[in-house]
Amino acid sequence: MVGTAEGFNDRWNVNAMAPILASRRRLLTSVGGVTAAGVLLPIVERSSEPERVVLPEFRRRGDRDDTAALMRAAETGRPIHAPAGRYLVSMTAAENLPPTFRLKGDGAKATVFARSYSRPSPFILHADSGSPNPRDNFMDYRIQGLSFEDDVAQRGFSEFDYLVMLNGVTGALIEGVEFRGFRGDGLYIGSSTVRSQERHNAEITVRACHFDGMNANTRNAISVLDCDGLVVEGCTFWNVGRTGGPLPPDPMNPFTGVQSPGAIDIEPEPTGFSRVQNVSIRNNLFIGGGGYAVTLNMFENTGKAFQRRFSISNNRVLDRYGGFSARGFASGSDASIPYDIAILDNVAERCRKPFLVDGMHGLRVTNNRFIDCAEEGELGYHRRNFEVKLASNEFLRVGYERGFALWIRSSDGLVLRENTFLDCGLRDGSRGIPIAFVSGVSTNVSLLENIVENRSGRTTEATTVFAEASVDRRTLTVSGNSVRGPVDRGPTALF
Incomplete structure (x- = not known):
């Protein structure tokens, strides 16, 4: 119907x-x-997000730069839009961003926050919760689509001048941001500006950012003193870090003074409360500069102060001094807490040194490619390593200046498994030794299913033991290793 x-x-x-x-x-x-x-x-x-305020609308007659305008806008508690343009900003340690802060530009090439030199001040942006309790942390920071800029080319190196410093912040996203010409560190994730003042950071993501050191006369792109849950992904790092040299430090010459740690430096201080854990550094590109692409400078883990669970994966490192560095104070005792570090699926090409591992407990180097590096990778330097494993890595034409691909000093529980060493050694073929035990005592060593191949005539001997070194044969495990081409196996029963 x-x-x-x-x-x-x-x-x-x-x-x-x-x-x-x-x-x-x-x-x-x-x-x-x-x-x-x-x-x-x-x-x-x-959207539940409050309506944005526009930064230029907060400028006032008599302002010496844009710092006061930025603070006025931030004090509204609303997201800030910085339209295309150039803003001069600087902050002192006494000046502080509010507990919640959101700043968005019109793109890194369009919106530029440059350091103001109208007065002495070490930061462009500075945030400090003022509390050792993470419950009091500043929350929900967003910085997107803009650039921070200093003038290292004209003013030179200055270790304690930063672009952005965060202390006591939880839940920060820094995305699509360029850090250019920084004289000290680009981004500092710290534990206050005063040594031994306790702060803790958590859940910080740095994504799709570009760090340009311009002339490689900087300190680090990112320094981390304290953070639980850090992700650095999809970023590019160009010409970051001073190379250093034997001459006294000259702020205008990057080949003098001390070498910078590198592009990303995990550097907790021995304060008794620093914590860095659950860190992922992935899918980044590093080109040029002094120091290492990623440096981990650790202290021995304790109940309150610790560094653990690091993943460094799928990064590419080109034409830098070094690929990866991990240094610590592991004791190897039963009570020692492993650092739990994984370096996997990376490429380090045309670096002077592919890696340095010293004083580590619990570190894995897996499925990486080290290509055309001048010097050897080093396991051990000043301190003994414990439970370090290298597996399924490729060493291609490594050691063309000194004739070695891998130097091993004192270690306990070292495993070398299924690694390939191809054409490692001096270019003239006078010395090419992929694996060398150079000093100290190594115990519980396992050499399993590794391949040494000589195609170009560079490699002469698979392994060697220097006079200053010894390998405990009672705890040595050797199985399935092979040589291809005209290569001497080296000391009996070692390969």
Whole structure:
């Protein structure tokens, strides 16, 4: 049966429903919409984010730069939009961003925050919660689509001048940001500006950012003193870090003074409370500069101060001094807490030194490629390593300046498994030794299914033991290793 208008009216009593329908239209108009003909539009959920304020609107006559305008905008508690343009900003340790801060530009090339030199100040942006308790941390920081800039080319190196410093912050996203020409560190994730003042950071993500050291006369792109849950992904690092040299430090010459740690430096201080854990550094590109692409400078783990669970994966390192460095103070005792570090699926190419591992307990180097590196990778330097494993790595033409691919000093529990050493050694073929035990005592060593191959005539001997070194044969395990091409196996029963 087809219903009529009259039947419809009788059944639903349109007149009685009119006030309800009108009320519903008003509601839908506020969240969705109604056309002029009264047709309901789809409901669109409104964003809960407050309306943004526009930074230039907070400028006032008499301001010496844009610092005061930025602070006025930040004090509203609303997200800040910085339209395309150049903003001069600097902050002292006494000046502080608010507990919640969101700043967005129109793109890293369009919106530039440059350091203001109208007064002495070490930061462009500075945030410090003022509390050792993570519950009091500043929350929900967002910095996106802009650049920070200093003038290292004209003003030179200055270790304690930073672009952005965060102390006591939880839940920060730094995305699509360029850090250019920094004289000290680009981004400092710290534990206050005063040594031994306790702060803790958590859940910080640095994504799709670009760090340009310009002339490699900087300190680090990212320094981390304290953080639980750090992700650095999809970033590029160009010409970051001073190379250093034998001459006294000259701020205008990057080949003098002390070498910078590198692009990303995990550097907790021996304060008794620093904590760095759950760190992932992945899918980044490092080109040029002094120091290492990633440096881990650790202290011995204790109950309150610890460094653990690091993953460094799928990064590419080109034309730098070094690939990866991990230094610590592991004791190897039963009570020692492993650092739990994984360096995997990376490529280090045309670096002077592929890696340095010293004083580590619990470190894995897996499925990496080290290509055309001038010097050898080093396991051990000043301190003994414990439970270090190298597996499924490729060493291609490594050691063309000194003739070695891998130097091993004192170690306990070292495993070399399924690594390939191809054409490692001096280019003239006078010395090429992929694996060398150079000093100290190594115990519980396992050499399993490694391949040494000589195609170009560089490699002469698979392994050697220097006079200053010894390998405990009672705890040595050797199995399945092979040589290809004209290569001497080296000391009996070692390969």
